[in-house]
Amino acid sequence: MDVRAELTEFLSGATGDRIGPDEDYFAKGLVNSLFALELVTFVERRFGLAVEVEDLDLDHFRTINRLTDFVRMKTAA
Amino acid sequence: MPRPFALRAVAQFLPDNEVAVADLPFTDQEWETCRQLGVERVRADDTLSAVDLAVNAANQALAQAGLDAQDLDALIVVDSRAPQTLLSSEATHVQALLGARRAVTFGVGGQGCVSLAPALRAARAFLADEETAEHVLVVHGSKPATPNRYRHPVTVNGDGGQAVVIGRTGPLRVLDMVQFSNGEYWDLFAVEFRDRPVGEWREECADQQRYSFKLAMETRNRLRELYRDLLARNGMAHGEVHCHLGQNLSEASLRFTAESLDVEMAKACADNLRRYGHLGPNDMLLNLTAAIGGGELGPGQRAVLVGASPVAAWSLLLVENGDSGATEHYL
Numbered sequence: 001m002d003v004r005a006e007l008t009e010f011l012s013g014a015t016g017d018r019i020g021p022d023e024d025y026f027a028k029g030l031v032n033s034l035f036a037l038e039l040v041t042f043v044e045r046r047f048g049l050a051v052e053v054e055d056l057d058l059d060h061f062r063t064i065n066r067l068t069d070f071v072r073m074k075t076a077a
Numbered sequence: 078m079p080r081p082f083a084l085r086a087v088a089q090f091l092p093d094n095e096v097a098v099a100d101l102p103f104t105d106q107e108w109e110t111c112r113q114l115g116v117e118r119v120r121a122d123d124t125l126s127a128v129d130l131a132v133n134a135a136n137q138a139l140a141q142a143g144l145d146a147q148d149l150d151a152l153i154v155v156d157s158r159a160p161q162t163l164l165s166s167e168a169t170h171v172q173a174l175l176g177a178r179r180a181v182t183f184g185v186g187g188q189g190c191v192s193l194a195p196a197l198r199a200a201r202a203f204l205a206d207e208e209t210a211e212h213v214l215v216v217h218g219s220k221p222a223t224p225n226r227y228r229h230p231v232t233v234n235g236d237g238g239q240a241v242v243i244g245r246t247g248p249l250r251v252l253d254m255v256q257f258s259n260g261e262y263w264d265l266f267a268v269e270f271r272d273r274p275v276g277e278w279r280e281e282c283a284d285q286q287r288y289s290f291k292l293a294m295e296t297r298n299r300l301r302e303l304y305r306d307l308l309a310r311n312g313m314a315h316g317e318v319h320c321h322l323g324q325n326l327s328e329a330s331l332r333f334t335a336e337s338l339d340v341e342m343a344k345a346c347a348d349n350l351r352r353y354g355h356l357g358p359n360d361m362l363l364n365l366t367a368a369i370g371g372g373e374l375g376p377g378q379r380a381v382l383v384g385a386s387p388v389a390a391w392s393l394l395l396v397e398n399g400d401s402g403a404t405e406h407y408l
Contacts, residue, residue, distance in 0.1 A: 026286045026290065027286075031286065031289050031290055032230070032289050032329065033288075033289050033290075033293035033296075033329065033330070033333050034329050034332060034333055034336075035289075036289060036290045036293045036294055037293065037294070037297060037333060037336060037337065040294055040297075041336075051294065051298075052298065053295050053298050053299075056290075056291045056294050056295055057291075058286060058287070058290055058291060061290065
């Protein structure tokens with residue numbers, strides 16, 4: 001499973017924009033609460049993990065590379 | 078198990094004067110967000126204070142219940158967002174204007190638009206503590222703290238008063254309530270006022286990314302946990318709630334709640350959002366009344382009222398419409 005490729009495809013589709021691996025889509029103003037819900041729900045369902053309150057550090061989610069690391073950390077645990 | 082109590086009468090006071098949201102003073106960026114909220118107009122009357130709104134609603138609720146203000150054993154005033162004066166008491170001001178001389182009177186708040194929940198808890202506790210007490214009135218005057226009525230990127234605030242007569246019997250039973258708060262967000266939204274004139278007061282979000290992501294996703298998780306707990310301790314399954322009611326912040330917030338809990342929100346919420354905007358702690362019972370009036374919550378059916386505030390606080394109320402409430406004592 002290529003986590004980075006799947007996240008890139010999802011985020012590009014959801015934002016209608018090509019998102020680079022280290023591009024901060026929060027800083028671009030692309031995130032609202034419904035988008036956040038969509039993103040977290042996608043990550044949970046696609047990769048079989050649960051995002052808990054303790055995981056809600058923006059730095060885990062703000063770029064594709066950071067989110068890839070987060071998914072790998074959670075699925076390895 | 079928590080002890081149920083009853084809502085004997087719920088009254089709204091909405092000023093006659095309407096303002097179209099499009100006519101409010103926004104910057105271009107604010108308007109771009111605002112026009113997507115789902116609010117078309119709000120009630121707004123600058124001649125009426127939060128106390129005036131509360132007292133008007135209180136008089137209506139007392140009339141509906143067939144009571145006089147002197148019948149009240151307790152009066153609980155949900156604090157307004159911006160009192161007219163500091164140091165004085167809004168709660169006892171309402172007491173004086175109503176003439177509720179016997180009523181033990183106090184204010185409750187600190188949870189933003191979720192503050193209805195602690196007020197109802199206090200009412201239930203008062204009735205449980207005082208064996209001879211029969212009537213508690215909970216009131217709130219919802220009036221925004223700022224003149225432009227806007228909280229970017231969240232909602233547009235209207236004016237409105239609400240009053241609820243609470244007793245041991247009545248047509249609506251509050252079966253249970255659950256709450257949670259997280260103090261880390263206490264000042265995420267704030268109005269600075271000490272160093273500037275009223276015309277410059279604004280509801281400011283200190284960190285929009287934190288609001289739109291971290292608090293939003295914590296809200297999803299907290300609401301799910303609270304919903305699961307509420308149903309479990311009342312022996313209910315997911316599909317046994319007939320009606321879900323939220324707060325009138327925006328169409329997106331209603332969708333967010335629906336998707337977070339995997340439920341459908343009652344149509345009354347979007348209707349009231351469009352007509353009145355956000356009325357703070359008054360939204361949930363306004364929506365409950367409309368849902369009953371519109372046939373979305375029938376006799377004997379149960380509703381869950383979902384509250385979330387960025388302070389941050391969350392509450393869920395389980396309410397049952399009807400059955401034997403006219404004669405049965407719950408407390």
